[in-house]
Structures are given as structure tokens and as C-alpha cells.
Amino acid sequence: MTGRRGQVGPLLTSPAPRATHRPVQRVVEVARRRPVGAYVELVLAAPDIAERSEPGQFVAFAVGGPTSAHLLRRSIAIAGAGDGEVTVVVAPHGPGSTWLAALQAGDTVDVVGPLGRPYPMPADGTPALLVGGGYGAAALVGLAARLRAAGSPVTAICGAASADRLSSVEELGELAEVVVTTDDGSAGRQGWVTDAMAGVLGRVGVVYACGPMGMLRAVAEGATAAGLPSYVAVEESMACGVGVCMTCVLPVVGEDGRTRFSRSCTEGPVFGGDRVRFADVGALPWDVVGADAMGVVAP
Template identity: 90%
Template sequence: MTSLTSPAARAAHPPVQRVVEVSGRRPVGAYVELTLAAPEIAERTEPGQFVAFAVGGPTSAHLLRRSIAIAGAADGAVTVMVAPHGPGSTWLAGLQVGDTVDVVGPLGRPYPMPSDGTPAVLVGGGYGAAALRGLAARLRAAGSPVIAICGAASADRLSSVDELGELAEVIVTTDDGSAGRQGRVTDAMAELLTSRAPGQVGVVYACGPMAMLRAVAEAATTAGLPSYVAVEESMACGVGVCMTCVLPVVGEDGRTRFSRSCTDGPVFGGDRVRFADVGTLPWDVVGADAMGVVAP
């Protein structure tokens, strides 16, 4: 399998920009699932990648795009799960069948694949679970047993449980106990890793909130397992220009550099991301001395 200390493989195909039609729309709890007629993007997509939408329409004052993980890409269509929050995502969630939207994709580096047959655990938080659907299908096609742990604050915040259930053994958790078992996905993951014999889990993948990714990565590393996480840093441009999505990542040479989530990620080796230092300027990051940062 790809080494844990290596960055995720680069995508095989370059992205394209297209104005596409919304061919499907359905509410999913607190979210909205959109299906786009985007064959050129669908045929290029690999699990873990994302698309970036222009929001607000042609006369909008929203200059920056909204980046959303790809939930599925098949038969000429791309599916995304939209969580209405700010004005951009709320506008996207309001799109109806027949509307058009400007989209760039697929963007970012995909999840690296393990050797065929490697048992995998997938951990999804909230709508982040949708981003694991394509990965689960790819793993199953390669003969890998898959366990998916889907968690959220409440039942209406869960995502893609049924879709993942067609491909994997699924464990559901909610903070309030309104669906599945009460608790966090990280608790269920810790119990799973301790209950399985050596070799029954070979790799861990995750997508969701940063605090969850940190806990998943730490648990996997403690168990001696490689992990790969798709980070949720804000990606304003999606193409590596604006530098709003940088976070400290340890390279193969052991040195920390600021990596762009949109182009160097969004998938990183779990033990490579310095989660505790996200949002700060570590003294030992490459280039810190030039900015006047000194060692403590």
C-alpha cells in the first residue's frame, strides 16, 4: 500500500470547468443531495476529490467558490451532499432540477488505495460520510472487507448510511442517541480496533470535522495502522492560489511545511498533519525564521 509517510497520490486527470445542469435533488435530513449532469467531471473523479462551485448566479457578489466533496461519480453524473450554512452553501442547497451551476472539478488529491483485499475502516462525521461512498465502492471492488462508522450529533445530521450499508458493515453513532448507539464515532472506532484481531483492520480512512479527524488519526497511529484523512479546511479558491487553506504537515524529510488543503490535499496521511498546530505558526515550520519566529 502507499506509505503512510508519503503524500496521497496525485489525481490521474486534470480538472475541467463546466456549466452543468442539476439533474437530481433530494433532501437528506439536514442536508440536500444534488446530482449534476457532468460527464467530463464524473469520468475523471477519484474517491476523495472535490468540486468547487461558483455561487449566487452570474450577477452574484460572491467571488469565491464553495468547495464540496464528491459523494458519487457514475453514469455521467456527479453527486454532492450540501450542508446549508452560510449564504453560498444555502444558495447551492436551493438549486432545483433544471437549474445550472458553474463548477470546477475534480480537484485535490484522492485517497490512496491499499493492496487488494486489505481490510479497511471508514469513519465519517456528519455529511463527511458522503465523501466515503466512492471509496467504499472502490475498496469492495478490490476485494477489501469494509467497515463504515457513521456518526453525527443527531439522526438528522447523519449521511449516506443506507448507501454505505450496501457496500460495508455499518456502525451508526449519534451524540444524543437518536439513531444507532449513543456516543461518538471515535469511541466506536476505538472499541472496534481493540476488539479485532491483528490483521483484521489494515487501514483507516476518515472524512469529517477536524476534531474528529485528529482523534481518528491518533487512534489509528496508536494501533499501528496507517490512516488517511480528508481535511475540512476552508478552501476559498480550490486551486491553490489564495492560500486560505494551509495547515502544517510533516513531510517525508521530517520537516514541517504549510501545505494547501486544496492542492496538496485534501487527503493527507493522518500522522502527518499537526492538528494541534492548525491555525498557528509553529516555530519549526519551514520559512518561520524568515518571518521572525524564534524557537521557544
Template identity: 75%
Template sequence: MTSYLTEPAAPAAQPPVQREVAVLAARPVGAYVELTLAAPEIADRAQPGQFVAFAVGGPMTAHLLRRSIAIAGVDAGPGAGTVTVVVAPHGPGSTWLAQRRVGDAVDVVGPLGRPFPLPDPGVPALLVGGGYGAAALVGLASLLRARGSRVLAVTGAADAARLCSVAELGEVADVVAVTTDDGSAGRPGRVTVAVAELIGEAGIAYACGPMPMLRAVADAATAAGVPSYVAVEESMACGIGVCMTCVLPVVGEDGLTRFSRSCTEGPVFGGDRVRFADVGALPWDVVGADAMGVVAP
């Protein structure tokens, strides 16, 4: 087995902006809602893997924290300047956002976070999306294809309604494999079956989706000697690195584990740098654990 410690993604090239923008389009996409926003300054700055953070609930809301949503696509061409996101309505904040209609105004900050690092032109890439996480990979697939890479895509979900961006990936990827847990679309089972079949054709792997899926893709890539990058879905209460609620144990270039903020050091991390087994825990060997009274086992 070859093991890689993939380098962290570089910081974004331009700083984020905060703007009140108009909703240009809103349409249901299976179990989700796709919103298109008139946000030219964000579109000009955005790179695949980054996200935006919305104020939710309106001017008199009790929901003080923003909701962070991955950027699904941008159109920065002349006369365009749009940003697209796919919203999964879960709690009150995301449900409010999913209920926005054409002409509504929303307060948004972006682009935030570090984007996906790119391989050398022509390196074949495997992209794996779970649920609405697949939406964040469409722009990456287009960029890789434009740089001469063969793009292999896998998208999976619990059922057909929770699949996302299958058609969009089909327009830019050379291969698209679809899986659902219940077999209602594509082949039955999890994405790991398709990943195992395709990883040998890739020179780099990317993934966005639930944490167990990210771990499985990272493990498969490392076992195959392929570097991987994952966009994590940890809850981001502030989105700008202040509150420390989205920290993960991540191995640094010096081999030491530190708690890294998903919103600023991420959301993209090297797949074999994230200590998935210790997410949500306080490892004894993380930098600073001794000051908190944690002792080695």
C-alpha cells in the first residue's frame, strides 16, 4: 500500500464580499431546491470547492447564525454574474432559504473557504458526490475537462429523490456511475462499489458528501496510491473562522495533528490528512491536548 500525505489546498485568490442579492431562479431538484443568485462579485471570485454563507430568517429573525452552502456553479460571463447553490431543507434556517422565490433578496457572504487544488493538466480524475454534495463537483468537472483531464464521476444517495446533478455531471464527465442504497436509480448499493472499479483509472480523486463516504473514498484512494481531496460537511456556525465549531483533527505537514477549521483551513482537505475516526473526539496527541488535561492511553 502506498500512502500519501496530500498538501492542503491553497488559500483563495481573492477575499470574500458581503452583498444583498436577488434570487433569479428557484426550482425543485428531487428532494432539494436549486437557487440561482445575481451575485457577479462572488461569481468573479469563486473557485470549485468554495462555499457561501447566507443570513436566514429575514430582518426580525431569531436565527443569528448564517447557513453555509457549497457553490454548485457560477456564470461569470459578460452580462451574467450568477451563483447557483443547491439547498437541502433540514432545519429552520435551510428550510427558510429553500422557500425563497424569484425576486426575493438574500444576504450572502462569499466565496469562502479553500478551493480544490488542481492536478497537472491531463491527469485523469475521479469525482465522487454523495447526495447534494455532487452539486459542488460540477464546476470542478468542467474545469478539469477544460484542462485535458479524463473525468470519471460517481454520484450516489439513499434513493432517487436524493440524487443530485446527475445530468449536469453527464454533460462534462466521460463516465458517470450512479448508485442508490435502495436501488431506485442506477445500481443498488453504495458509491464504494463504483469507486473500487474506477479508482485504478484515476491519478487523483475528489469527494464531497457525508463524512462516512468521504472516509471511504479517501481510504480507497490511499490504498490505490492515488492522492485525494475531500470537501467536508461539518456544521459551520460563522463561516469565517471565529467560532471554532467546525474543527476537525487534521495532520499537518509536520506530522502533528491540530484542530483545523473547516471554514477557513477547509472545507477542502487532503483525504489522508483528516483523522476521520477521531472526528468529534479529542485525540490525546492533538496539539494542545496536554493543556486540556488529556493524557496518552
């Protein structure tokens, strides 16, 4: 044990690698649009972004149009990139994402990308487990393809509250052995993704995940308890996407064993699962670097 709250076992994972290419800003056309259950899939004609993208990265959209009062961008994980196109899956929720999901083929939108650090690749041939929650599964499709190309057997677990909240099951099914779970039993097994993980961890060498923070914590702790490295793409609000506004900071343990607030949009969104102090997200831990200068004292 490390003795740090919210962690299980020793530190196993290294920081995610830096992106290979710098992001670009482009006004791009929506090439195709289709509803996918509770979500909307948008395919963008964005060759400059597509050729730079790596699995785990995201793009940031200007929303509302040129006369909108929505000043902050909306960050969405890249679900696929190739042949000059970038695919994203949008979950309509607030005004920005609802506006984005309403775009039609032929509309244009201002987008910056690719942003953030990608998933690290294991040694060629390493069996991998991919765990996606809701539309977070879309971010794992490109990773599954890259792992398969490197000779890795891939198992994917896709979970959601209900069948209409699942995403990218068919796409992952073309690349991996897929297990589906839903909270209400409306598709696949009834239960959580962690229920399905138990039968898989013994035959993989690395775990990747994308989805809600509670799920990421459970997946990371399960992987660490099994002695496996894990990498998670966190879902934090990324208002600027470029590390300026500091709204997406998380307490993350560095290679020196000390905790610092890391920006999800630049140091992430991919982090080693056992480095994120999930229990302290949204709080100011007493032992974070700089806490003493802010008057925080040890309990």
C-alpha cells in the first residue's frame, strides 16, 4: 500500500506519453450525422486533425455559432480518425452539447485538435482489456484498432445504465471480444462493468478505460489489486482545452511520489489509473504540493 487515500497497491503505471503532433484550429464541415441511441455521431471532414490524432485524444468545439454567448468550448473525445475524417459521439446534455448534437450534414463548426495526451501502447502482442462506460466506449475504438494491428488480443467491456446509453458496441465488436453490461438488464448482462472484469483480468496484461469518474475509479482499483497497469481517460469539465483556465485539475501522484494538481486537458486526459487520487477529486488534499502555502494543515 502507498498510504495515500484513494489508492490501492503500489504505483505501477507511467505517465501517458506526450502527443506526437501539435493541434490545429480549423472550421470544418459536418460530413455525416446519425443518431446512436441516446447520442449523436458526427463525422467531420477534418484531414489536418485526422492525420495528427492518436487514440485517447480529444477535440474542442466552439458552440452556438458566431453570435452566441457561449464563450467556452466543448471538449469531446475522438471516436475515430482516418481517411481525412474525425468522428465524435456527442451526448446532448447542456446548451453547448445540445447545440453541437443538432448540427446537420453540410453545417460548419470551429474545432481545435487533437488535444491532450494519448493512451500509451504496451509491448506488441500484450493482451488488453478495454472498459467503456456509456459514450466513453467510443474513445476506445481507435485504441482497439491500434492494439489489434500490433498483435494484441483485445477484450472490451461496454457498460451503461440502459441499452440506449450504450455506444460503439458494433465498432468494437469488429476488433475485440465484447461483453455488454447494463444496470437494468435491457442489454447484455445485468450489472456493472466491474462485475464482468473479474473473469477477464487473469488473462490480460494491461487495462484501459474511459467513462464516468466512479467507473474509472473502480476499474483502476480492480486492475491495481490484480497487479495490472491501467490507463484511464478522465471525464472532467475542460472549459478551455489548452491548460489555461485550470477548471479541470485533479490530484495526481507524480513519479517522485508527491501529489500535484494536474490539468486533465494537457497532462491528461489519460492518466495512470493508480496515480489519480479519485477519493480526493474536488477536494484540496493536505499533502498536495503547495497546500502548506494555502494554509492547509495535515489532519
